[in-house]
Amino acid sequence: MSVATVPRPPVAASSEEAPRPPRRAFVEQVMGLPVSVHVRGTVQSPEVDAAVGQVWSFLHKVDGLFSTWRDDSELMRLRRGELDGAAAHPWHEEVAQLCLRAQERTGGLFTAAYPGSGGYDPTGLVKGWAVEKAAAHLGNVPGISFCVNAGGDLVAGAGRESHPTPWRVGIEDPRRPGTIAASLDLTTGGLATSGTAARGLHIGDPRTGGAVERVGSVTVWGPSLLWADVWATALFVDPVAGRAALAAHDPAYRSFVL
Template identity: 40%
Template sequence: MTHSLVRVEHVMGMAISLDLDDDLPVHELERLADGVFGWLRQVDEVFSTYQAESEISRLARGEIRREQCSPLVSEVLDRCAELWDETDGYFDVSAGGVLDPSGYVKGWAVQRACDRLLDEGSANHCLNAGGDIFVRGAPRGRERWRVGVRHPWEPLAVAWVLEVTDTAVATSGTYERGLHVLNPFTGAPASELRSVTVVGPELGTADAYATAALAMGLPGIDWLAALPGHESAVVTEDGRALRSDGLQVVPPRLAAP
C-alpha cells in the first residue's frame, strides 16, 4: 500500500510544511521527511542570526575566520557576492551593518532539500518555508501544484493563486516583519513596495531577487520585468497590484486594500 505524507515542523523560526505525494511506502516517505527537516535544522545551526553560537554569528563578530567555517558558509557567501553583482548592489548581506545572508539562505536551503528529495526518489513534492516555496511534479490527480501568494493586508486571504510545477516561488514583504529590508545605498528602510513575489527555476536566487526588488522600491518593478527566466508580481504600498505578462494567475486581480 502506498501513501502521501504531509509534515509541518517549526524550524528556522517558522512553520515549515512538506508535502510528499509519491507512490512510496509510508516508511520511505517518513525517511525522506526526516532527511528534509534534519537538513533544515543543520542549516539553522550554521546560519541563524538569532543563535549567538552559530557560525554566521561568530563570523559576524570576528570570533572566527571564514576559512574556519564549514564549507556551507563559503558556498553561501560566494553566491551572495554574485547576487550583489546581479542586483546592482541592492542585495547586500551587510546592508544593516552586520553580516546577515538570511535573504538567500532560506531559499537556498529549501532548494537544496528539494534537490536531495529528487535524488532520493521523490518526484512529486512541495516544500514551503514561510512563503518561500519550491514545487516539483504534481499532487496525484493534477498536472500542477496550486500555490497561494498571501494577500499583504488580509492574513487569511490570498492575492494570487499560481499553478506551477518544477518551480520556485519566493515572496518578500513588509506586512509581517515591518520595514526590515534596507536600501543599502541610503540606509533607509524600503517602504514603497508591500509585497514582491518572484517565480523562477531556483529558490535561493528567486528569494534574493525578491529582497533586492523590495530594497529598490518602485524602480524594482521595471528591474524585475527585465529579469530573464523569471516572472514576478508586486503589490505597492498604495495598493496597486502589478504582475509580469508571463505570470499566469488565478484569480487575475487583487482586491483593493
Template identity: 40%
Template sequence: MHRVEHVMGFPVSLRIDGEDVPEGLADAVFGWLRETDARFSPFQPGSEVRRLDRGEIGPDGISADLREVLDLSERYRAETGGAFDVRLPGRGLDPCAVVKGWSVQRAAQLLRRAGVGRFCLNAGGDVVVGGGPWRVGVRHPETADQVCAVLELSDAAVATSARYARGDHIVDGRTGLPATGLLSLTVVAPTLTEADATATAAFALGTEGIAWAAGRHGCEVFAVDGDRRVHRSGGLPVVAPDGGAG
C-alpha cells in the same frame, strides 16, 4: 504524507504525494533544515555565521556551504548596486535572505534524489514544488485572508518579500533606510534559491526592482507597489485573475 515543523523561525510543511515514501526521508529533510539554522543563523551565538562575524574564524576557514552562501550574497549585492547587502553598516552579518531559499532548495534536492516526483515544500510561505501542476496563492498585501492571484507551478519555486509580516524589515543598502516603495513582490523561478534572493533584492531596490527581477533569466514577477498598483510580467503562470490590491 504530510508533516509540519517549526524550523528557522517559521512553519515548514512537507507534502509528498504517493504511497512509496522512503523511510526516514522526512526526518532527513527537517534534519537538514535544523542543521542549516544551527550553522548559519545570526541569532545563535555558536553558529558559523556568528563566529565569522566575531573574527573567531577567518574567510579561509569557513565551510564550503557558507562560502557558497556568501558568494551568492555578493553576487546579488553587485547586481543591485548595493541595495541588497547582508553586511549593513551597524549590523552584524545576516545572510538569512539567501540562506532560507538556498537551504529549502537543498532539501528539495534531497527529495528528488530519493526518487520523489511529486511534492510541495512550503517554508513560511515560500514554496518549491516537484511535479505538478500545483496551485499556489499570492497573499494580498493588506488583507490576510485574501489572495491577489493564483499561480500554477510545475517543478518550480515561488517566493514573496513583503511588509505585511514583519513590517519594514528589508533595508535598502544604498541608503540604510527601510525599503518602502513596494507592498509586496513575488518571484517565480526554477529554484527557491533564485526566487527568494531575487524577491528580497528586488524589494530592496523598490519600484525599480520590478523590472530588474522580471529581466532575470527564468524569473516571472507579481508586485504591488506603494500606490497599490499591480504589476506582473508577461509569462507569469496565473490561473486566476488578480483582484487588485485596493
C-alpha cells in the same frame, strides 16, 4: 518575508476526473519558522520517510551554521571574531560568493553588507538556498511530486521516474490579510514573496541604509527558489529598477507586485 499561502492541489472540475493521488504532509519547526513538506503519489514508503528526515537534518544543520538568533552559530562566532574564516564550514564561502553574485545581478538592490549587522548578514539569501538544497533530497524518491513550504517560500518538484503535478499557490493581499489577491500553479521551481505585512519594516534599501517604508509585497517565481527569493527582495526595494535588472539577467522569472 513571504506571505504566500500554503500550497494546495487544484480542485477537480467534475466527478468524472481521476481521483486525487494519496497525499502526506510533514511539519518541523526549524530556522525560526514552521517548514512543511507536502508529498503526493507513492507516499507510504521508507524512501519518503528517509528523504523527509534528510530535509530536516539539512535545515537544522544550516540553522546551526547561519542563525543570527543562536549565539553559538558559526555566523555569530565569525562576527565576534571567535572563529577564523578558514576554519568555518565551507558553506559560508559558498553563501558569501552567492551573495556577491546576487548584489551584482540586482544592481545593488540586494546585499549582504549591512553595517548594523556586524558588516555582513547573508540571511536574506540563506533561507532560499537552504530550502532548495534540502528539497533536492526528495528528488531521489521515485513516484512522487513534492512541495516544500518555508514560511510561504516554496520549492516544487518531482522524484525519480515521476511526472510532476502542479500545486495551486495563493498569494495573499498584504493590505487585506486572509484575502487571496491571485493564484498560480507551481509545478517545478521556486516561489518567494517579500513584503512588510508580517514582519513590519525589516527590509533594508542598500542605497540609503534605511528600511523600505512602503506597504505591499512582491512575489517572484521561476526555476530556482534561491534566485526567486533574491529577486523578490530586490523588486520590493525598487520595483522599477528591480524589474529592469530581472529582465536583463533572469528573464525566466516572473513577478507579481502588490
